Amino acid sequence: MKYQTSLLEDWIDRLYIQLGIRSPDQLDFKIISERLRIPLDIRNLSSRIYEGEIIINSRLTPEEQWQEFGHELCHRLRHAGNQMFMPRPFFQLQEFQANYFAYHFCVPTFMLQKLDIPTSRQEAIYLIAVTFGVTCEFAEKRLQMYEEKLHVLKCSEISQAVVANSLNI
Template sequence: MIIIYIYSHLEDYIVELYKRIGISRPNQLRLEVIAKRLDITVYSFGWPSEALYSNGRQYIYLNRYLTPEQKWQEFAHELCHALRHSGYQKRMYPLFRELQEWQADNFALHFCIPTFMLQRIKLPTDKKDAACLIAKTFHVEYEFAFKRLELYKNKIYAGRYAKWHV
C-alpha cells in the first residue's frame, strides 16, 4: 500500500517560513532564535500572552509564569496573530475573534511540531509512547503533542482510503 501525505496550505506556509529563516531540525526550534530571525521582539510579563503591532514592529508578550514548553506553545499561537492576522481582537465581532483563536491554536500545533520534521521521526506504534517522544523532541507538553499526533495520524489514515493515482 502506498501512503501519500498531501500538505495543507498551512503546512506549506510553515515549511516555507522555516526554510526562509534557516531552520530544518527540531533542535533548532528555539523561541529566541526564531523571534530574532523574524525580527519580532519578545517580552516576558505577568499578564496573559498577546501579540501587538506598533510603529511598524511586531511584539509578542509572553506570560513569565509559564513553563518553557507553555511559552514555546504560546509563542507559536501569538506568532500566528502577528504573521497572519490583523486588527484589534477586543473590538472584533466575537465569532471572528473565535475563528482567529482557532486558527492560532491550529497554527501553534503545526508550527511547534512541523509536519516535515515529524515525518522524519520513527514513531512508536503506541500512541502514548509516540506522544511522549514528540513532546520530548519538540519541547512541548504531552497533551499538545498528543493532539498534534492525532491530527497527523488522522490525515494519514484518511489518505489511505482516498483514491490516488500515482
C-alpha cells in the same frame, strides 16, 4: 501513500527554510523571533500581541511558552485588527486559526514525518513532546491530527483504487 501537505503546512515549511531551521533541535522561539525581527518580551502577563511585540507569560513552563509563542506568532504574521473591537465570531475564528497554526508550527509536519514514531501510543506522545519541546497534551493532539490526515489519505487511495478497479482502469 504520499502525505499531501496543506497550504498551511507548506507555508510553515517555507518559513522554517527561510529562517534556516530544518530540525527540532533548532526550534527556539527567542531565536525565531530575532530572525523574524519581531520584538519579544517574557513578562508576568498573559501572552498577547501588543503594538507588534509578542509578549509571553513568564509563569508558564518552557513547553507552554513555546506553544504560546506559536499561537501569538500566528496572530502577528497572519491576522489583522484588534480582537477587543471585532465581532465575536471573527475573534473566535482568529483564535481557532491561531491554535491550529500553533500545532503545525511547534510540531512541523516535515519534521514529524522524519520521526520513527513508536507503535505504543504513550511512547509516541512522549517522543513528540520531548523532541519538539511541547506538553504531552499538545503532543497527543498533534499526533491525533497527523494520524487523522494519514487515515483520510489512506481512505482516499482505497476509494480511488475501488473506483478504478470497478471501471477496469
